[in-house]
Ligand SMILES: Cc1cc2nc3c(=O)[nH]c(=O)nc-3n(C[C@H](O)[C@H](O)[C@H](O)COP(=O)(O)OP(=O)(O)OC[C@H]3O[C@@H](n4cnc5c(N)ncnc54)[C@H](O)[C@@H]3O)c2cc1C
């Protein structure tokens with residue numbers, strides 16, 4: 039049955055558990071914290087729906103999706119939205135548009151354990167809950183079923199998730215709905231929730247307090263610095279950039295704890311699976327420095343007429359400039375290529391059962407001289423920038 043699927047194929051999209059008429063598929067964590075389906079065989083009626091629905095084993099319908107997307111660089115004109123978003127804050131503008139048309143938005147929030155899950159929002163005020171990238175896999179739960187009910191009630195629904203989650207939703211629904219609009223992002227990969235929890239645990243011990251709020255890609259020192267900011271209940275704050283924060287280094291530099299399927303992702307081609315794709319427009323400074331004031335610039339790929347329509351409806355709320363696919367590719371390798379698995383990845387995840395996050399990191403990551411020089415350079419630049427910012431204040 040579906041629980042025999044190879045780990046390298048299963049994205050953990052939950053389409054199988056949502057479609058099962060017997061509710062006998064449970065998504066359970068493996069020893070590295072990645073969720074995979076398990077079947078309760080005494081309840082299973084062998085209908086094969088799980089296998090027929092799985093986007094990793096079947097085609098995903100891309101009808102109506104464009105082979106060549108329209109490309110824009112853009113950001114929200116609302117400075118607060120832009121600062122509090124990961125890239126240019128365009129997703130919040132899209133969500134606002136859907137809600138103002140009496141629709142609902144399904145996207146990702148943190149829960150009380152600082153883990154992440156998909157949820158449904160209906161008011162503009164709730165957009166702040168779903169804002170920002172969380173670089174761990176979100177729990178879909180049974181939200182595809184709820185989405186289907188809302189679609190059948192003729193509600194407008196906007197769904198945002200990784201490309202494999204959008205594929206999971208489309209295959210679960212099994213037919214197109216005019217009132218569904220899908221958003222995904224250029225996806226480097228999703229990290230082990232177990233590794234992330236061990237990282238949080240390490241910081242809670244260092245700061246002698248529980249974590250109150252996690253904020254990846256915080257812009258205090260600029261968008262290009264990729265800083266991670268963590269607020270603690272005792273009022274203290276941790277903030278380090280991509281060159282010094284261990285979790286970001288393990289994710290971006292080392293490819294240490296991504297889900298196995300992410301190293302051979304099947305959603306890196308065109309047409310893309312969603313109506314509109316969001317990303318960071320890395321490299322936009324080389325095209326025109328005016329487009330990168332270090333506050334966050336979104337890359338928008340419009341992949342269908344539906345995507346085009348909603349983009350047109352938010353034009354008045356954003357600054358935008360049309361660009362090319364070539365420009366998008368130039369700074370963003372993850373559009374077309376999967377990350378390469380670190381050979382120490384499994385050892386690292388195994389060691390986390392015994393040692394703290396920083397100890398495992400030290401044991402598995404040997405930084406070479408070039409990397410050390412580069413890091414030193416960026417750390418000094420970061421310090422100078424921080425000092426300048428504090429002088430300005
Ligand atoms: C796991 C992950 C990997 C990414 N990899 C890249 C990359 O390699 N290159 C690149 O250019 N951009 C990447 N992005 C996209 C980028 O970080 C921004 O999310 C995107 O540009 C939209 O930014 P925004 O400012 O418009 O909106 P934001 O509000 O910052 O984010 C958009 C929405 O994404 C959804 N989201 C957040 N975390 C998750 C999650 N874990 N799973 C599913 N949905 C989530 C939320 O609902 C959020 O509102 C990635 C995002 C994620 C979550």
Ligand code: SF4
Nearest residue numbers: 058082083085086088
């Ligand atoms: S075969 Fe049918 S009943 Fe059995 S696990 Fe799959 S979907 Fe559920």
Ligand code: SF4
Nearest residue numbers: 048049051052054092
């Ligand atoms: S439907 Fe999704 S979660 Fe289920 S086996 Fe396929 S890829 Fe894995």
Ligand code: SF4
Nearest residue numbers: 201202225227300303
């Ligand atoms: S890299 Fe591919 S498989 Fe991995 S989370 Fe992103 S879309 Fe899914």
